[in-house]
Amino acid sequence: MKADVIVIGSGIAGLSFAIKVAAAKPEAIILVLTKSNNEVGNTTKAQGGIAVVLDKVRDSFEQHIEDTMKAGKGLSDPKVVKMVISQAPERLYELINWGTSFDANELGELKLGLEGGHSQKRIVHHQDLTGKEMETKLLQKAASYSNIIFHDHYFVTDLILKKEESSTSCIGVKVINRQKSELVNISSRITFLATGGSGRIFQNTTNPSVATGDGIAMAHRAGAKISNMNFIQFHPTALYTKDQHSLFLISEAVRGFGAHVVNHTGNRFLFKYNIKGELATRDIVSEAIIRELKRSGRNSVFLDCRHLPPEAFISNFPTIVQHCLDLGINFQEDLLPIVPAAHYQCGGIQVDQFTRTSINKLYASGECAHTGLHGANRLASNSLLEALVFSHQAANKVVSELDSIPIQELQQEVVHQNKETGKESDILTNLEKDLNRIMSYNLLYTSEEKKKKKALVKLRFLEEELEKLSGNKNPEFFELKNMIQTAILVVQHAIKYKFFNNNEIFKYPV
Missing domain, CATH: 3.90.700.10 (Succinate dehydrogenase/fumarate reductase flavoprotein, catalytic domain)
Structure with a gap:
């Protein structure tokens, strides 16, 4: 159970990264792990499109940058915003070359749509199925590389770390093979988190059931820096x-x-x-x-x-x-x-412009990552673009360094998991309902600090109740554990920020 690169998640962030590494390093084994089927996730659900400046007469990079900064309430990183928006046309045409189709007019020119917060028409789309079209074509492209290997129904529970005097490195992952109910270790040179968001923790969400904050929680348990988790965008x-x-x-x-x-x-x-x-x-x-x-x-x-x-x-x-x-x-x-x-998690695992986290050899891209692009609020149709650009940045960095990274030998003890009992299933269901009742729009954006602190106490109680089931750690247990831990981070970060009636946000260190 070894791989040169482990990619956790098969949305646009994970697949575009895997394709580029596989093309540049045909001798490297890239393992793509998904806890469900590889076509399930937020990418497939994306209806809107990709924000790209193509009409240079009416539009410009400067206008797109300004719109992004305004939407993010001035908390976006200007260097990151400029990098992402200036790369957009190149990343778009790359997708088209991989077989992705977008709506065009009679002259063959790409149709540009308008969405909230944008000052010009610049949204490229495929009807209201843009995400599904991209996911389908990316999966087809990935399948053309023999060194990309998919393992569906592999639930990653934790990162495996090697701690040294001055740093910590990720050297692999612990995985439950859901079909065989086995817990195994897989070693890797590079681990790439593309696990998506955490919408399922909330009272109402547009996200699919797999959006349980897994990458956030496991990175947090490993000691990675997490930022701005209170900036949850409600559609x-x-x-x-x-x-x-x-x-x-x-x-x-x-x-x-x-x-x-x-x-x-x-x-x-x-x-x-x-x-x-x-x-x-x-x-x-x-x-x-x-x-x-x-x-x-x-x-x-x-x-x-x-x-x-x-x-x-x-x-x-x-x-x-x-x-x-x-x-x-x-x-x-x-x-x-x-x-x-x-709808969308603007904060996440803190990364640099190459998606490197604070843990060596651990990368993160897509919705699970905090890149600095979105600030306090994501501009519509900037998320698919963000994933493409940052996964491109990451692929270039990983390709240049992969050969110099040794792979660690891990003990390959296989632990068989017990099946979940009916009683345990009921407890997990009830705890999740309690979690959803706590996590609401009003809690984050209108309630007083006192109510947020009460919510934090309730979340800690749910965490303690869940640990009483820790003798039988199946995927459902870990999903709920990840959801509760992510919710705790969201509320903790919300307590450290203050909102005012004029809709201005004043940032405090988190």
Whole structure:
């Protein structure tokens, strides 16, 4: 059980990195581990697209940089923002050369969409299935390399460390083979975390069930630096469904296409909060909706698409249209009920411009990483771009150093895992429900410090209750452990930041 490079996660961050390392180092073995199937994750769910400056007449890198800095409330790293945005066209055409297709007009020119917070049309997309298109083509590209080996249903529980006098290195991972219920050790020269976000810890989320903060938690347990975990972006337009935890996302692009956000009386209210109305950034729109719901006592506000041209709307958003129809909602006649839901983790494992963490030979890219791009709030469609650029940076660095890194011999004792009992399963389910009840929009963004500290006490209690099951450590146990530990980090970081009514954020060291 050895590999030159272990990649944990098979979204855009992990796959683009693996492909580039495999191409440059055909003799190196790249192992891609996923806890579910390799096509499951946040990349596949991405509806919007990639923000890229292509129209040099109306748009510019400078405008995209300014929009990103404004959305991030000035807390983005200017050098990082410039690096990512200036690389965007090159990374986009790389994807196209790998077989990814994007919507184009009759002349073959890429169509550019508009989303909240952007001053120009610059979103490249594939209908409302951009993430799925990219994931499919990246998996096909990865499959063309014989030195990329996929292991599905391999749940990584912890990093294996080698501690020296002045530093700590990651030399492998502990993994549960879910199909055989075995716990094994795998050694590597480089370990690359591409584990995605942590939306499942929240009361409502647009994320898939695999988004449990695994990379954050295992890096934290290993002693890696974690930053800005309180900056969780809530997407303002998740389709409201009563008593449902994971909500269907209504893409930002729908508002860019001209949809209106209205309250229960049919009135547009966003302009009371920001002059950009529906095209304000996600944090502003989410806050406005939350205030409107508090004022009205209603369960949702609504997205009004009835005035939009039907044929063009269906052509651009076929997945959204069909999902709504399946629920008995016709966009030509009905209002779409919407609420904000946890969508994207702006903070994460602290990395440099090459995605190196504070632990030697451990890298992190994508949503699990804190790169400095997003600041306090991610600009729409900057996340897929971030993953492509930082994984490119990481691949170049790893390729240049891989041969000089020795691989460590690990003891290969195989431990068989016990099956989860019905009683244990019920306990885990109830603890997760308790976790979801604690973690809400109001806790992070409107509650007083006293309430946050009470929430932290409750989370510590859940952690203690979970440890009572530690005699049988199966994947479900570790997922919940990761979720609770990630939630604790989110609340701890939230306590160290202060929010003011004028929507300015004052940063304190974390």
